[in-house]
Amino acid sequence: MSALRVNNLAISLDGFATGDGQSLEAPFGHAGERLHEWYVSTRFFHAQDGLPGGTLGVDNAFAEQHEQGFGAEIMGAGKFGPPNWQDDPDWKGWWGPNPPFHTPVFVVTHRPRPSIEMDGGTTYHFVDAAPSEVLEQARQAADGADVRLGGGPTVVREFLTAGLVDYMHVAQVPILLGRGVRLWDGLESLEDAFDIEVVSSPSGVTHLTFVAKPR
Numbered sequence: 001m002s003a004l005r006v007n008n009l010a011i012s013l014d015g016f017a018t019g020d021g022q023s024l025e026a027p028f029g030h031a032g033e034r035l036h037e038w039y040v041s042t043r044f045f046h047a048q049d050g051l052p053g054g055t056l057g058v059d060n061a062f063a064e065q066h067e068q069g070f071g072a073e074i075m076g077a078g079k080f081g082p083p084n085w086q087d088d089p090d091w092k093g094w095w096g097p098n099p100p101f102h103t104p105v106f107v108v109t110h111r112p113r114p115s116i117e118m119d120g121g122t123t124y125h126f127v128d129a130a131p132s133e134v135l136e137q138a139r140q141a142a143d144g145a146d147v148r149l150g151g152g153p154t155v156v157r158e159f160l161t162a163g164l165v166d167y168m169h170v171a172q173v174p175i176l177l178g179r180g181v182r183l184w185d186g187l188e189s190l191e192d193a194f195d196i197e198v199v200s201s202p203s204g205v206t207h208l209t210f211v212a213k214p215r
């Protein structure tokens with residue numbers, strides 16, 4: 001069975017995966033780019049932008065897993081666009097005409113619309129369904145490959161609560177955001193369901209991996 005994996009989900013020390021006040025101008029609200037400075041510094045990210053250089057080492061080793069072995073992505077409405085993007089019939093995500101997914105992407109939203117085919121193999125499908133049903137659709141589309149659960153925190157929390165996540169990599173960044181959307185709320189004793197490993201990077205980021213115990 002293909003795995004449902006979360007990779008490179010960045011949170012603050014106080015558990016926020018995005019800041020307060022998300023908007024078209026500020027996709028991460030008052031967090032700005034602070035949650036992702038480690039990620040955009042990596043060689044993996046540089047290469048995606050066609051840039052030379054970038055850090056090697058622990059952060060890069062985790063970052064590049066973002067691309068490995070996925071045949072579909074699931075993301076939340078809050079990741080796909082700013083609040084109320086559903087009111088804009090022309091909104092096609094943040095990522096331009098050739099998005100970096102190159103697979104089917106299942107956007108969960110209570111206000112679905114017809115699918116949109118983009119360049120480079122990405123097709124956005126809009127789904128209003130329970131997590132288990134969305135995962136079933138994504139797995140069929142992934143055709144044996146893994147499914148990436150791309151965030152944001154609300155959707156990751158829903159899939160964790162439903163016991164559907166097989167692997168999760170969280171990058172804990174040494175900042176305190178104080179407000180925004182927290183990953184951990186309502187997930188008391190989550191550690192019982194996972195084997196957890198921790199790796200520290202010289203950048204100050206702590207990488208935590210959660211591997212689901214046999215269910």
Ligand SMILES: NC(=O)c1ccc[n+]([C@@H]2O[C@H](COP(=O)([O-])OP(=O)(O)OC[C@H]3O[C@@H](n4cnc5c(N)ncnc54)[C@H](OP(=O)(O)O)[C@@H]3O)[C@@H](O)[C@H]2O)c1
Pocket residue numbers: 008009010011017018019022027028029035075076077078079080108109110111127128129130131150151152153154155156158181
């Ligand atoms: N730190 C990171 O690594 C990282 C990664 C990804 C994203 N982000 C950031 O996280 C933020 C978005 O996260 P978020 O927690 O606000 O939102 P989100 O998890 O992206 O999406 C939540 C929304 O998805 C819809 N939804 C969720 N489950 C559904 C279901 N089963 N059926 C139908 N619709 C469903 C609902 O929207 P509607 O009711 O409006 O349809 C819900 O409010 C953005 O700022 C993004 O940039 C951060």
